[in-house]
Amino acid sequence: MGKKKKKQVSLRLNLVFFTVFVLFSLLILRLGIVQIVYGEDYKREIERTEDITVNSPVPRGKMYDRNMTTIVDNSASNAITYTKSQGTGTAEMIEVAEKLANLIDKDVKEVRERDKKDYWLFRNPELAEEKITEDEWDLFYQESLDNTDIYNLQLERITEKELNKLTDKDMEIIAIFREFSGGYALTPQIVKKNVTAKEYAAVSENLEQLPGVDTTTDWDREYPLEPTLATVLGRITDSNEGLPREKLEYYLSRDYSRNDRVGKSYLELQYEDVLHGQKAKVKNITDKAGNVLETVPITEGERGKDLVLSIDMDLQIAVEKIIEEELAKAKQQPRTRFLDRAFVVLMDPFTGEVLTMAGKQIVKDEETGANTMRDFALGNITTSYTVGSSVKGATVLTGLNTGAISPGTTFHDTPIVIKDTKPKSSWRAGLGTLDYKNALKVSSNVYMYRTAINVGGGVYRYNQPLSINPKAFDTFRNSFAQFGLGIRTGIDLPNEMAGFKGIDRGPGLLLDFSIGQYDTYTTMQLAQYVSTIANGGNRIKPQIVREIREPVMDNEEIGPVLKTFEPVVLNKVDAEPEWIAGVQEGFRRVMQVSGGTAYGSFGSASYKPAGKTGTAQAFYDGPERSKFDEAPGVMNLSLVGYAPYDNPEVAMAVMVPWAYEGNSGHTANSAIGRRVMDTYFELKENRQNKQTDKKDEESSEEDSDE
Helix, strand or coil: CHHHHHHHHHHHHHHHHHHHHHHHHHHHHHHHHHHHHCHHHHHHHHHHHHEEEEEECCCCCCEECCCCCEEEEEEEEEEEEECCCCCCCHHHHHHHHHHHHCCCCCCCCCCCHHHHHHHHHHHCHHHHHHCCCHHHHHHHHCCCCCHHHHHHHHHHCCCHHHHHCCCHHHHHHHHHHHHHHHCCCCCCEEEECCCCHHHHHHHHHCHHHCCCEEEEEEEEEECCCCCCCHHHHCCECCCCCCCCHHHHHHHHCCCCCCCCCCECCHHHHHCHHHHCCECEEEEEEECCCCCEEEEEEEECCECCCEEEECCCHHHHHHHHHHHHHHHHHHHCCCCCCCCCEEEEEEECCCCCEEEEEEEEEEEECCCCCCEEEEECCCHHHHCCECCHHHHHHHHHHHHHHHCCCCCCCCEECCCECECCCCCECCCCCCCCEECHHHHHHHCCHHHHHHHHHHHCCCCCCCCECCCCCCHHHHHHHHHHHCCCCCCCCCCCCCCCCCCCCCCCCCHHHHHHHHCCCCCCECHHHHHHHHHHHHCCCEEECCECEEEEECCCCCCCCCCCEEEECCCCEEEECCCCHHHHHHHHHHHHHHHHCCCCCCHHHHCCCCCCCEEEEEEEEEECCCCCHHHCCCCCEEEEEEEEEEECCCCCCEEEEEEEEEEECCCCCCCHHHHHHHHHHHHHHHHHHHHHHHHHHHHHHHHHHHHHHC
């Protein structure tokens, strides 16, 4: 009996062990299938939902002038951000917005009527439902109307009275919610900048009750010398604008986030790749629902690289002041109703470095109605005008290069009379018989006319028809392009214009072209043209950025040089050296020899300048043009020059469009030009004296130590 019972117990125990063995075998088999067959799938799922890397923006690079004066900087400020999880709904965001509204003051000026209506519908679901009729609900259930149709009907039927019941606190909640919903999932969105210390502390203490909200340090672009050069420096988008739609794919492919601030104009845009910096990276740990559980820093990032510009800001500011004063003075003269702008470019003729790019425009203040001066430096590359006799150096060299004239060719300055046209003469009679050097000195139109006729293969006979080869226009334009006239200069700024070319090709128009009264040119083109003459025939690319430098943590220090922009020769003018030397001599006579058209303004200058004045008969096409059936006739004034004539170190172009009506008036071009050149050399001398004094002081200290 005992043996039988013992056998039964043993059998049952073995059965239990066998059952356990089978179950463990099945479990091991299941684990093997999960790990071997589905392991990679589960691993990818975990990674997809738990580790998401997000880039955070960093401050942009700074900009300095050639003397290391800060032009563009970053100013830090406290900020509050919101990071929306992938599964976050409207109700949760409004709940957080309500809590946050109790801790901060939020500007509501960006709140739109649609924002208020959306919020009203969320807060009043029963009233919202009542705004739909029974028939409309029937249509909805019959699927003739969808959710969007119903929602739009509800929006339309919210009354002004209902919206007016929204409180100030409601408005703040709406404004905050607007920022929350405007962001992208798992990407920090700025809710408020320039947060007060009290707000910052209050939010920081309550972060556990504010899922998605964080406190951080943000930055804004700062312009210490604004408005100087404002239009050239450019601007960046704000976090609400984010990436420009037209370049969205371009930026996204380069690891930008949709709400990143990027350069949207001029230098900020042109050097975006340099200025934007290396982003900080953080890893968001999320649960299966997409809620952020933890944020882990990966890399701190680095602010953008710094730009050192070729601009001398001391000189730039001084030149802008000169333009403002001379514009104001000229506006007091008669027949100047259209005068509203002037431009100056100073450039190193051998390196192409732009030392000054100044422009001012008189505009009417919309609030006060008073005239004010605004920065229009950009007009040096974005606006073009007929410039007059300043281009005659290029005309002479075109004539010499084509064989239309030779160095010994002379013409007697007497009016050109073509049958059935008005006589074409120089600015005054009695200039005499001239070679090309003296023709430049006294600005003979007739010499240029005769040169153009020869270039076109024409034969001039007094009061007879004149026939020329229309291809002469191409000959002239191709020749002028060698100096930078009529083509883009290549400056490192976007949206540079090439100017306008006349379409008609009549003989008289070719003569007009030869004295700068047909095609239009920018002030920067004039600067490149005169630099080409000054340096002996090399067309140099104008350069605004001189260096790219590594950023450093200490704001008081300048980082090491990463890249220096060397001079770029775009082409060499097809002309004999002695011909260019002859034009240089003609330009010298303009400013330094009695009888030269600019001698009265520059004859006493100790820095020995050379250059050429220009006056062009033109038609007004400015802001007031629409008020006239026909464009009023005006005079454009220009001036090109360089100094010293025998060892040029600075080239200058001045442009004063629509200077006055009638045949005579002020000479703001020469007045501006003389003061600008004086200022350049005075500033240079002052700096040299300071350096000498500093060396003397250091030497004295060393002697005293010994």
